[in-house]
Amino acid sequence: MAESKAAVLLGSGNKPLSRPAHALTFAAVLEELQTNDDTGITAADAKERLSTYGGNELGDGAGVQPAKILLRQIANAMTLVLIIAMAVSFGIGSYIEGGVISAVVVLNVVVGFWQEFKAAKTMDSLKSLSSPTASAVRASENITVPTVEIVPGDIVELKTGDTVPADLRLLETVNFETDEALLTGESLPVRKDPALVLDDATGPGDRLNVAYSSSTVTKGRARGVVFATGLDTEIGTIAAALRATGSKVRTVKRNDEGQAGPHRYAQAWGLTATDAVGHFLGVNVGTPLQRKLSRLAVLLFCVAVVCAIIVLAANNFSSEQEVIIYAVATGLSMIPASLIVVLTITMAAGTKRMVERHVIVRNLKSLEALGAVTDICSDKTGTLTQGKMITKKAYIPASGTFSVEDAKEPFNPTNGHVTVIPNDHSDAEKAPMGTNFTSFDTSLARDDAHLGAFLDVAALANTSVVSPGQQGEWHARGDPTEIAINVFACRFDWTKSRLVGGHYPLWKTKVEFPFDSDVKKMSVIVENTHTEEKHVLTKGAVERVLDSCADYHATRSDSMNATKMTDQQRQRILSKVEEFASQGLRVLAFASRIAPPDLNYEADIDRNSVECELTFRGLIGLYDPPRAESASSVAACRRAGIEVHMLTGDHPGTARAIAIEVGILPSLVQLKALAKDVADALVMTASGFDKLSDAEVDELPQLPLVVARCAPNTKVRMIEALHRRNKFTAMVRSRRPSEMLKY
Structure with missing residues (x-):
């Protein structure tokens, strides 16, 4: 409740x-x-x-607190055992043994304190680098206010x-x-x-x-x-x-009537006291390694006490100094006094290596947590890939399949060249066109009305800006997907600035329907300034756009009369989508129509009334290149015994191609050599994974390495499955972080 x-x-x-x-x-x-x-x-x-x-503020304003850092270094079971042994040694006058133990304790504390203190100072100094402000309206005036206020x-x-x-x-x-x-x-x-x-x-x-x-x-x-x-x-x-560390007081177990007997109160307070002692000794808090060391220290302390008692008993519990020194030495021999300092120095060395790679380690125990990772669940876009799209393919039913070759610079339309395979001669040799793009050539788009209509959608149903710099470099602003589409249009000099700008613009934007996650489409209504004819230009997810299309142009000569969209043609288009996706491309569809003549542009327009009865114009395939370090990072994880899983919302074919490229999946040849059920288990869709019960997931010989069309709940289920398989930890990019906290 x-x-x-x-x-x-x-x-x-x-x-x-x-x-x-x-x-x-x-x-x-x-x-x-x-x-x-x-x-x-x-x-x-x-x-x-x-x-x-x-x-x-988030309550981090206390700054560096040396006293708390020092207390954390002293208050652990191994150090406390050594301090007790040191006190006994000095108590009986054994100053040499006491001095040696004191040196070990001081070394342990100093190394740990200095490392954590430096990290805390670094983190605190970062806060002073900026003092953010916000623009707020107070008493009808727009003023700048410190964010903290x-x-x-x-x-x-x-x-x-x-x-x-x-x-x-x-x-x-x-x-x-x-x-x-x-x-x-x-x-x-x-x-x-x-x-x-x-x-x-x-x-x-x-x-x-x-x-x-x-x-x-x-x-x-x-x-x-x-x-x-x-x-x-x-x-x-x-x-x-x-x-949060959770409640420090155990609740009293009560019966159905809400009552509890005295033994339940005694049980609750006993558990509370046990928790407090365990917390102080460190046996029930911290990382697994810290808890194991603390339990080892307590165990060794008990063994040391038993050994000391045996020595004293063998000497009839004599109070002579030599007997006591012998008993203490026997007990101390059970305790690895240098273990803490060896671990601290080892972790400090690891921290130093991470600092060299520009990573700030606030606490040494974070290294242990990082070292215990067994599985990593990663998103694709922007994580394994650069998040900078490049248009690689464009399919126009009446014109052919266009390919962008040798393009290395995402924002530069002059980089690389375009080739085309006509649809009616799919086996013909590629005919290069526009291989030199030092100056744009619009003749191809002017001669091919279908390519021109396709580029109209690419350039006008677009909010990004692509422009050349003074030194020949190219700059872009906007969404990476729209930038990639805009750059492709720029290769034919079909730029938005030329079409809607200047003294004699060809088009004028009347209405924009922004991309919506529900309809998965974006549309604009533009007016031809010469003919005053208004057109609807739409781009979006292939399935949604296809459902809104009534016809298409089948051949290049069919410039006026469109062919009715049939289920067979839809299947042919979806096959082309699968072909593009298998090459690691994200695919969008373009469509357009003449706007309904009775629209009232002074009032709100229902987008459903204009995003229908569209003419299919084509597909565009966008490639998000993997980061240069992704493949080597995945390989390094494999060598370290860490399994990498990709959880992405992309098409299964796209996800599979990128996973093969970065090394998450074996090569295509190796995949084909595997048994079908094994290969299918490596790549699953979210719907397929979600259909499995928890018991069926646990029975899988291996959890899928790639989950496509992944929803937030699917990511949660994957983490839970890893958790049930006794994995220590997993990292994931998720839309619901609060559900990840318990992991």
Whole structure:
């Protein structure tokens, strides 16, 4: 019951709202926070709320605390055993033995303290490198406020490049997208919609009417009202959960009537005391290695005591100094006094190697956790790959299949050349065209109306900008997918700036329907300035665009009369999609139509009424090249005994091709040599994996190395399966980080 209540209140913010902010309209959030969209709150209100809710920070302001660092170095079982032995040695006057033990203890403590102190100082110094601010509306004035002073009820304005200062319920957005990779692990920007009202239980990655603290604005602008700051933000909740140590007091077990006998109270307090002692000795906290060492120290201490008692008993418990020294020496011989310093120095050496690779290690025990990793679950886009798309293929039914060869620079349309295989001569030798792109050639697109129509969609249904620099280099702004499509259009000088800019533009944009995760399409309505004819240009997921297409152009001479789209042609197009995907390409579809004549451009237009009865224009295949270090990193993981799994939302063919390229899967020849059931088990779709029960997953001889079309819940199930197989840890990029904390 408590868990369900916590889930309902998740996202409510500092001041508990009647429902989570994403489940309320923005007007209701403004009302409950007692603020105004236009005027914001007053300076007096801000001061009062700052004192009530505290500063907008994650509680890391204590700075470096040498005393706590020193205490952590001393308070472990092995060191305490040595300190006890040192005290006994000095107590009986054995100063040489006591001095040696003291030197070992001091060396252990000093090395560990200095290493952790330097790391803490480095981490603390990073905080002083920046003092972020936010643009807030207070008393009808737009002022710049330090992020730490942002309070619930503040109206915050955001633009491209800003960092979101706190969790905001969005009020107004214009083409607004944020990068939430820090929070959700999703490498692609997320488009926001303030008009949405979602269910209470909607997960963090699906709250499209909320902007999260610490995320960055990649596109557009927005206004929002702050409903959560500090540890009450989504990122703050995760930070608090990671720092939480759990309750230190055991609960009393009660019967169905809520009553408990005296023995239950004694049991609860006994377990609480045991936990406290175990925590102090380190036998039930820390990493597995730390717990094993602490238990070893306790065991050896008990053995040492027994050995000392045996020696004393053999000498009739004589109180002579020689007998006591002999007993203490016998006990100490059971304890590996140099073990801690050897481990500390070894980890310090590992830390030094990581520093050389520009990694800051805040705590030495993190090295052990890293060394214990047995499986890594990784996203594909932006993690194993560069996240910089290059158009490799374009399929136009009436013209042929275009291939971009030798293109190495994602933003440069003059790099590489284009070849084409006509569809009616698929076995013909490739006919190169435009092999020299030092100056663009539009003659091909002008002569081929179908290629021109395809490029119209590529250039006009596009929000990216590609432009040359002064030194011959090329620059691009916008989404990587749209940049790649734009660069392909630029290869034919079919640029948006030429088509809609200048003194005599050919096209004028009337309406834009942004990409929507539900319909998976993006469309624009453009007007031909010469004929005043309006056209709908659409691009998006192949399945969704194909479902909206009524016809296509089958041959190059068929420039006016389109052919009705049949199931056979749809299957032929899907076969081409499979062919592109098998080469590691992400595939999108293009379509267009003449806009309905009765549209009212002064009012909101229902996109469903225009994104229908389309003419299919073609497919475009985008390649996201793997990072240069991906293959070597996967190979290094294999040598270290770590299995790498790819969890991606891409097409299975695309995922398989990239996995083979980076070494997660064996080569295509080796895959074909495997038994079919074994090969199929290595690559699965999310739907296939989710159909398996937990018992069936556990019976698999090997968990799949690639899961395609992967949803967040599938990632969670994969982590749970690894956890059940006694894997120590796994890393994953997930849209639901709160569900990952227990792993």
